[in-house]
Amino acid sequence: MGIITTTKSEDILKELTQHRCMSSVPFGGRYRMIDFTLSNMVNSGIHNIGVITSHKYRSLMDHLGAGKEWGLDRKSEGLMILPSASPSIFKKNIRFDLKDLYENYEYLEKSRQKYLLLTGNNMICNINYKDALQFHLKNNAQVTVFYKEEICHEKTINELGFWDVEADGRVTGFHLTPSVGEKNKVSLEMIIMERELLMDMIQVAHAMGNWDLADILAANLNDLRIYAYQFKGYLAKINSVESYYKCNMELLDPDVWYELFFKNGPIYTKIKDGPPTKYADDAKTAKVLVGTGCKIMGNVENSILFRGVTIGRGASVKNSIIMQKTEIEENVVLENVILDKEVRIRKGTILKGGQDSPIVIAKKSVI
Amino acid sequence: MGIITTTKSEDILKELTQHRCMSSVPFGGRYRMIDFTLSNMVNSGIHNIGVITSHKYRSLMDHLGAGKEWGLDRKSEGLMILPSASPSIFKKNIRFDLKDLYENYEYLEKSRQKYLLLTGNNMICNINYKDALQFHLKNNAQVTVFYKEEICHEKTINELGFWDVEADGRVTGFHLTPSVGEKNKVSLEMIIMERELLMDMIQVAHAMGNWDLADILAANLNDLRIYAYQFKGYLAKINSVESYYKCNMELLDPDVWYELFFKNGPIYTKIKDGPPTKYADDAKTAKVLVGTGCKIMGNVENSILFRGVTIGRGASVKNSIIMQKTEIEENVVLENVILDKEVRIRKGTILKGGQDSPIVIAKKSVI
């Protein structure tokens, strides 16, 4: 079974999470962030999945429905939307809030799977969890965490944390500041363990009053057989508007595009039945990722267009992310902007954001 | 299209609505209250249905899912769960709160049907809305309300209200106190009108600050062609624990049973795949309505058992409503009680309520 939970305060995405939870933030021209984790689980044979969500659940509900697109609309098991213990607004950045799981203890109890995969909701990758489970079994591990090697250039605290891992995969330490200029093993906020072990840990957390699972693991490195599984593929970590922007733009590299969307299986999302995108006679596009149902009559460069976007004649869009059903009228000039859903930019408007600090325009705005 | 809204404060059902909204209160051995209205709509060819629900939506969500059992899990239209404008706890008894509809104005706008049926959520009957729409069209009415003739014995205010109706069906008046000993035309809180007329009325209500649709209709009897459609079948009005208890018990009359469950089409509900009910050698039952998956080893008389109830050996249950998965252990004696879901009554316990004031035991209690 799998559980997708919130590990971050949702305020970090600002306008993008004003009316939706992190899991339902649009990503990559067609998807919501949760589509990646959910598809990875389904592609790895996990069909009993609980999604813990904050109070801004409506858009996520709309998106997931009964889970049909993911093959999760089942009578027994399938997809379950679970309440969070506290509104995200009060939530600090906590690496796996066991309080949320305590709130849903009955769901854990009723499930019948032996192993459980717990993940956060702000890492985007295409990963095969079956391999990871094999690794877990082979090592006779009690807990398997996931990491990716990254060279860190700054000695700032990274709230994800880093694992110290021996050659055989055994975890021996955990720390929050990286070694500069070296490869560090950054935590992916994904954990495999037996369902019953997690239930025990929840009881411990309840007794101790410390709900951070990463803390509990770090404190028990000697008593638990904790192993770390290395993920070598492309990883997008979304923890700010800037990283959200950067990671979307990385999809404009065809290798990243191919890896993220095809490597271990397809990424499922809600089907909209839009027509193909239509390029007009005077369309000019270079380095773009485009969803279905768009009408492109202007210039688009180095940008991502979600489904149903219209780009008017003479308009010029550069380094931007344009979400679903947004309408860019004639002769508009956009550079370094993120436009949320159903925005309308009127004729001749010019909007330019900073190179690493895009302007974000909220859903349904008319400018 | 159809809209099912809340017309009552949900506090009136006390313990039964402590953890759920009125629409998801269990009824009739197998159903939730909303099943009847939803099935009537589906059986009458209405397939675009919005359900307005209070903040205690979780159990309703669980029950309805994507609407599969009602054939409403469609890509376009189908079932839509809509938020209420204000938590039910602050809600007075108001005969159609247009504020809830104002909150969902966009949904009304996007729908494509010409006619709209608006109903409350606390009337249970088996009615053919197609006939009512025919009546509406034939009379060239702008609004059609529904009524049932009842002889009233007390001159107390009935918050549903009564319509004055001429022989041709035209409505000429509305009042809150009945004529004693005579047939009165009590309102069913169901209304047919054009979707666009309702949208106009919402705008009027918004401007006036009076959100009660019944008031608006009553004030415009001369300006609007309002007709009243007579419903002649069995009607259960649930507006208190006592009426809830009484109406459930009325199902033990085979004629009522037949009319409510078969007359104009079947009543759909969530499928549970339980086995048939098993009667043991020493079971004794008289005048009971029993769902699937029960095990009956004791005595049951004049009672309603929901799905998956166990009645232990030597137990005696009389004049009671026992909800899903409740377990009555050996030698328990129950009389005039309502046990909510998953209650356990331990060996030898005796519980007797008053004849018209049943004891209500909350969900998951162990006694």
Added chain:
Amino acid sequence: MLLKEWVAMLLAGGQGSRLGCLTKRIAKPAVSFGGKYRIIDFSLSNCNNSGIDTVGVLTQYKPLLLNSYIGIGSAWDLDIEGGGVFVLPPYVGEKGGQWYKGTAHAIGQNIDFIDQYNPQYVLVISGDHIYKMDYSVMLEFHKNNQADVTIAAIQVPWEEACRFGILNTDENGRIEEFDEKPKNPRSNLASMGIYIFNWPVLKEYLIQDSQDPESANDFGKNVLPKMLKDGLRMFAYRFQGYWKDVGTIESYYTANMDLLADNPEFDIFDENLKVFSKSPILPPHFIAAEAKVKNSLVPDGCVIFGEVEHSVLFPGVYVGPGAVIKDSILLPDVRVEGGCLVNRAIIGESSVIGPECQIGYGCNETFNPAEITVIGDYINFPKGVVIEKGSSISEWQDGELKIS
């Protein structure tokens, strides 16, 4: 190209003629069982409980009714895009078509269907047994043995072994010999007709077998013995639990009555490996003040005014005032009017027994299988008809009865 680990092929072709008038109108897998199920529910539920999402149902006798019962498979959670349940009647090519000859012919005709999913394994099961089994455990066993073929087997009483295909195995479970209905069985391990094959291996053998004009195109008679002869790795997977072929009136009757025991060997109340079924949309059943119901199974939609004892009722049954139903099985929508006596009888779907009829009249109390009375589907008895014990009525018109 799709790639699935395994798909299931369910053989539902049999007419089940030994069930007499119960299979006059419908194929055996569609016959009702156990108060609310149909026989095929058990196999389809096993598939769902084993994590199989693609099932081909091979049928030829009355396929339309089976097709409409199975529908899109949502009752068994098999309404899955990219998978699902497909009813596969014999295929008509440009040169015509014909009925399936044997079990291997039925699968062989659907090689293209299976190839669509490109599976590693194919599970072959039949649709007319009552049992609960998690086939994924059998698949694990198959993989661990690096087997080509695994056959599920159950120990049967020695005296009955001669009626089954008997598997003689070595100590590791590898099959050494295949004894079809042996006179002097060397073991009591009987094949349950449940096979897991490596698909590339099976495909090759099916093609070979189809080209052999001598072959009856049957797994038990032709394909499996050939595989054994060729030295393939074939293993017997031992199953423990309830498993029953309800192929005769007697075994059908007994298997239904078994469910009424206090602790039945086959427990439909067990939440583990749940049995799914297509439920008719019916209200809870109603038992009137004057009714008596004892030691019986009663599903939704029944209305009981009379007396019901040690009987299995199906959805929508009506028992009128003063009627007495004893040791009987009343199939869906049967209506027994007031004053009837029904004793040790099976009454078919939607039949109406007029007032004061006596069915299975004169039965003595000692159980004698020959004395089960069977009334077919859609029979309409007027008032006062008396049907003698042990009769089997498949048609009734104007007072004339046709005893089959």
Added chain:
Amino acid sequence: MLLKEWVAMLLAGGQGSRLGCLTKRIAKPAVSFGGKYRIIDFSLSNCNNSGIDTVGVLTQYKPLLLNSYIGIGSAWDLDIEGGGVFVLPPYVGEKGGQWYKGTAHAIGQNIDFIDQYNPQYVLVISGDHIYKMDYSVMLEFHKNNQADVTIAAIQVPWEEACRFGILNTDENGRIEEFDEKPKNPRSNLASMGIYIFNWPVLKEYLIQDSQDPESANDFGKNVLPKMLKDGLRMFAYRFQGYWKDVGTIESYYTANMDLLADNPEFDIFDENLKVFSKSPILPPHFIAAEAKVKNSLVPDGCVIFGEVEHSVLFPGVYVGPGAVIKDSILLPDVRVEGGCLVNRAIIGESSVIGPECQIGYGCNETFNPAEITVIGDYINFPKGVVIEKGSSISEWQDGELKIS
């Protein structure tokens, strides 16, 4: 017994041989169209948009691929318990089976299927036309006329009228005469092959027709003329809008290219009467920095490094660096490697055009239908192949090409 107002029977039996190598592997209704659709999507979407929840699809040529495309019908919202979409190949009885002879024979063989739903009306449509139509408006028209039969009809250019079944009606739309491909047409109102029948009436005629050994068992040739002769109330329902039979390479090519117009007559962007389709699970398409895309349709999963002009691409197409695609149609998963030139060509599903090939080379600019180049499905060209304009390649092996 179920009771439905109407059910639809979709004739999808045609092989569509005039589409050449495009229908070598699949039936015509399964051929791709318009950048992401298949031809049958239009009829199935019309059914959904008209509120029809039960569709029987009559097919015999390559039924498996159609079956697996349609699946449980969820793409068209037809995965409904108690309804749904059913692929109905010819039925094999105990005595064998045969292919459908004519359109009326196909429906006649499925009387039992229709009777299950006990409908008042049956809508008969075909699966190989491109159009959007709300059949419920036609049903209203049928009811208002108290008609026995209603035939949808469209005005065609007078000069083409001789190629259609022409309906001559009185001023109320009642059909007086039925002129199959008349030399001197009296009207230009052509039958669209879309019929609404009162089911009891149709059933009777189908039974009669099946007993007539002289009959070709065809609606247009036999059943409808007989009904007219018998004086049934038959009406023509006039349809206005886009309606196209894409039965030839030329009409298929033109209909696709029509979609590229600035304000196309048939608008797939129109949200009214939406066209549903089974979408492959693919990411948004990617257009590289050096690519040029103009006046084209591009769906999900495409990757474009080269130049695409006035072309229709289907899901999963790859166009390599420096390749130039002009006035062409690339079906799903076509891969055109770098440096290729493709001009006025249709390239079939999953075909791979190696580097620096030239397809449809030497085409002049004036449109000549004979000069469309067609490459079939799953063709694999090595580097540098040159295919002359107007060729039609259905097979390619070791440098040998088979021109069909």
